[in-house]
Amino acid sequence: MDSNSNKNKTIVWFRRDLRIEDNPALAAAAREGSVFPVFIWCPKEEGQFYPGRVSRWWLKQSLAHLNKSLISLGAELVLIKTSSTLDALLECINAVGATKVVFNHLYDPVSLVRDHNIKEKLVELGISVQSYNGDLLFEPWEVYDDSGNAFTTFEAYWEKCLQMPLEPVSILPPWKLLPASGTMTKFSINELGLEDDSEKSSNALLGRAWSPGWSNADKALNEFIEENLLDYSNNRLSVGGNNTSLLSPYLHFGELSVRKVFQYARMKQILWTNEGNSVGEQSVTSFIRAIGLREYSRYLCFNFPFTHERSLLDNLKYFPWQPNAAHFKAWRQGRTGYPLVDAGMRELWATGWMHNRIRVIVSCFAVKVLLIPWRWGMKYFWDTLLDADLESDILGWQYISGSIPDGHELERLDCPEVQGSKFDPEGEYVRHWLPELARLSTEWIHHPWDAPESVLKASGVELGLNYPKPIIDIDLAREHLTKAIRKMWELDAASRGSGSNAAADEEVFDNSDRVETMAIPKVVLKGRAPPSCYTNSSNDQRVPSFQNLKNTNNKKRPKSIQEENPENLLKEGISRADEDLCSTAESSAAKKQTTSSRNSFYVPDSFSMSIGNASQCETSDLMRTEQEQDDMEQHNPSIDGKQH
DSSP, rough: OOTTTGEEEEEEESSSSOSTTOOHHHHHOOOEEEEEEEEEEEEHHHHOOOHHHHHHHHHHHHHHHHHHHHHHHOOOEEEESOOOOHHHHHHHHHTTTTEEEEEOOOOOOHHHHHHHHHHHHHHHHHHHEEEEOOOOOOGGOOOOTSSSSOOHHHHHHHHHHHHSSOOOOOOOOSSSSOOOOOOOOOOOOOGGOOGGGGGGHHHHHHHHHHHOOOHHHHHHHHHHHIIIIITTTHHHOOSSSSSSOOOHHHHTSSSHHHHHHHHHHHHHHHHHHHHHHHHHHHHHHHHHHHHHHHHHOOOHHHTTTTTTTSSSSSGGGOOOOOOEEEEEHHHHOSSSOHHHHHHHHHHHHHHSSOOOOHHHHHHHHIIISSOOOOHHHHHHHHHHHHHHHHHHHHHHHHHTTSSSTTTTTTTTTOHHHHHHHHHTTTHHHHHHHOOGGSSSOOTTTTGGGGSSSHHHHHHHHHHHHTBBOOSOOOHHHHHHHHHHHHHHHHHHHHHHHHHHHHHTTOOOOOGGGOOOOOOOOEEEEEEEOOOGGGOSSSSSSOOOTTTOOEEEEEOOOOOOOOSSSGGOOOOOOOTTOOOOOOOHHHHHHHHHHHHHHTEEEEEEEEEEEEEOSOOOOOOOOSSSOHHHHHHTTOOOOTOTTTTO
């Protein structure tokens, strides 16, 4: 520390980087002088993405854990609840006489806008602002194709990443922090309001299964690497038990460094490769691929910040979604009459958790069987998942709904009965979460509607009374999906045939725009080169720009969606984890016919990012091999399921 360092006072703005180890912003501030660690809770700015109950429970525990660690190093974490993050930061700056603010990057659409505006305002006031990469292996603006364009398929993106040099990085935690003193209003952890009294009894159960906090995250990582990584590739497809890494909540809240996770896994891979352990080597390859999907989710959100509102591919704007509130409610409550789907949704409601395989199954059911707009499902997962992660949520639902170039074939509809026999062959998962079917034999557990009346009676099952009949016949659902896809292409063709000159100035609507939903005011950030205040260091976060994107449709974006409540979110369907993503011969042929249309992007000259008002509110056209199907299960950006 130089002679002037004691005069330097730096605000360390914690967000989703709630750890001491490998925290670039904290380490930089500690090297330069005294620090003022602060966490600012601003529900108003969270808008429609205000965290759900279980997510807020985790945040509360994690903040308490972080505070104890900071106190042991000499500096208490200051907690602030406010209606303006900028005002709170200015109050902190004035209270301690700070001349600098540091933080680690976030990439979700809301944070991109907020961070840009805050950094711009602070720089105008003469405050030095420095931001760092504490969340990714590679920054989104570091990975582009040979023409300088953003990648729009995961395989191409990840192949490029694996070719890039990645030196081992280990930022040691500071041994001691010199606190910056100042007088200002502070809040206790309870005063932040992260947990209502009515939520405490339900939340108490979470503590029996999970241990939030960065040091607990480190223990979870070591346990997974040493005990479970070897069999990860074989076990990850089982929907029962803890067969995945269970690291996703820790990664979301930044309690665990993704660089550390990657390096630990790579060391095991090198060891097992040298030993000729092909099982272990394959497991690490699968696991690292999952890390890559998490990276890709941030990459897409940065380069295409509108993807939380609408599909990356422009043809989906014509898909005739069926915003049926009764069907959406039945899906949410696990009352669809399809046991595997219902078991998954009831597990989600009870625990805030689902294995990634189940996430794929229930989201496909919502999008393709019920034709529910994918944004409804995306928002519900955000509200209910313990590891709710907006970037991963966006990528997953866009993938399932065929909204991205390498997404799931929209025309493919898998039967829940067949999936149940494949992934829950003995029916134990269904029996656990659907006690009304607990006495039903394995032969009928995944399709009770086919069981003889005598079997149902002996099992205590009364279809339509204590367990619902199927909400829709699967063959009829397939007919509806086929008709909807046909209608989509008819509307798309009609639009293209209306004249390209007129299309450039045309306001485009899909059926979703006619559904009343929660109002989302627009904050427009023009695509442009980063201003000079963001280029004073290679660490600074850049501003998204579409200047280098080619083959885009520069149409006006749809009008603002008028929204009223969380159930009525809008538009088009989870995680890119579907290991069973083989194309059928029919869907491959259909996909071939529409390739040129599907690869047409709907990217405006200036992009809009939605910030809601409400304060609470997871290739080729040839048939894939079975191994390739299994590999595709890794397409879950939140990393595996029960899950990272």
